[in-house]
Amino acid sequence: MKGVLLVNLGSPESPTPKDVKPYLDEFLMDKYVIDVPYLLRALLVRGIILQTRPKKSAAAYAKIWWDEGSPLVVISKRMHEKVKQQVAVPVALAMRYGNPSMLAGLQELHDKGVTDVMLFPLYPQHAMASTTTILVLAEELRKKHFPEMKFTIVPAFYNKPDYIKNLADSIKKSLENFEYDHLLFSYHGIPERHIRKTDVTKSHCKIDGSCCNTPSPAHEFCYRHQCYETTKQVVKLLKIPEGKYSQTFQSRLAGDKWLTPYTDVEINKMPEKGIKNLAVVTPAFVSDCLETLEEIAMEANHQFKEHGGENFLAIPCLNDSDEWCATVSNWINEWAK
Structure with a gap:
């Protein structure tokens, strides 16, 4: 059975230093984001950046935070709901960092009987720090938890x-x-x-x-x-x-x-x-x-x-516009035929 995992970047749970710190730790300790040896990365991130950045980042997040939560997560959920209405296969939503996690998203599809997953990084252009890290983590999770699954990767759609x-x-x-x-x-x-x-x-x-x-x-x-x-x-x-x-x-x-x-x-x-x-x-x-x-x-x-x-x-991003959601749905339906 086919299914889709939409993956976006992610967000802290709240615009507070307490929640921003673990989010930044997960994000910046990713070897595809700061691509230096582990000990140097740990020294840089945990010894320097995380001593001051969480407070500054929390203040920035507080300026944009919505009543419903993080704009990125709220918008992604709205888009997810619209896409689900237009396709005939299960669609789950995940974030590379924070929640809902990629493990939870794959588990949701697994519980519905999905074995063939369209892995859809929501990035128009390919980059190590966005696309590659999603694909690597997805493969690690597949091997560990869902060995029967197979992935179809949606390539960068920058020129589609x-x-x-x-x-x-x-x-x-x-x-x-x-x-x-x-x-x-x-x-x-x-x-x-x-x-x-x-x-x-x-x-x-x-x-x-x-x-x-x-x-x-x-x-x-x-x-x-x-x-x-x-x-x-x-x-x-x-x-x-x-x-x-x-x-x-x-x-x-x-x-x-x-x-x-x-x-x-x-x-x-x-x-x-x-x-x-x-x-x-x-x-x-x-x-x-x-x-x-x-x-x-x-x-x-x-x-x-x-x-x-x-x-x-x-100018706003495409967000959950009807036109963009229809495009994503069409790509999914073409694949799911």
Whole structure:
């Protein structure tokens, strides 16, 4: 019997340091997130980061928290409910970190008699710190608890026409009542070494001006290429002229070279270039979360205006829109035939 496991990132149980700390520990101790030897990772995470970060992160979560709970989890649950109504196979929801756990999600499917699981990471672009860690944990859980199960992996859907159309339509709708000077595509950042580590050719990814545009088998797992391709296809569909859009990467840790240009740096420079009305879309996420609601809609908005900007629009993620839920359901139904 077939079934589906939708997997998103996850969230703390509450916006308090007490609950944020174990969530951050699980997240940052993941070897696919901070990919250094265990002892060094433990020293860095538990000896340094977790001494101060939980309080700061809790304050950030508190700013975006909804009455029903974490926006990312609430939105994921709403999407899950809509998808369940449109497909003929069981669908479970899980988070890579926190609850509902991936073990609970697989157990739910197992209890319904599912042996063939469509494993669906809810990330448009492939990255070690998002997609790979889900696939690795799922395989560990399968071997340990559900040896009779087999997985069908949903690959990165960054360039699938249905997804591109959903994204373009949502941007177009958001811009109907906003006269923008510039549209910024802001993607989550990752360390440059993650790009090189996922290069199956071991030689293609130079992270220069050309490798992402030169065809290569490396692109199947190259986050940077896939981000640029998403932007390119959306821009083409919306007919946005050259010079009226750009792409950046947000979020980074000190001490490492992360993908550039950086979102905050570029946004702060825009007003002096004559960009007074800025719209920002975050296509690395399908659900609004801390990185979109606090980092972009609040912090980037504030910084933009501090530097002379006038109007700022944070375009919502696809979330549980009917169009996006229909697309996901169609992909599931195609597979389940």
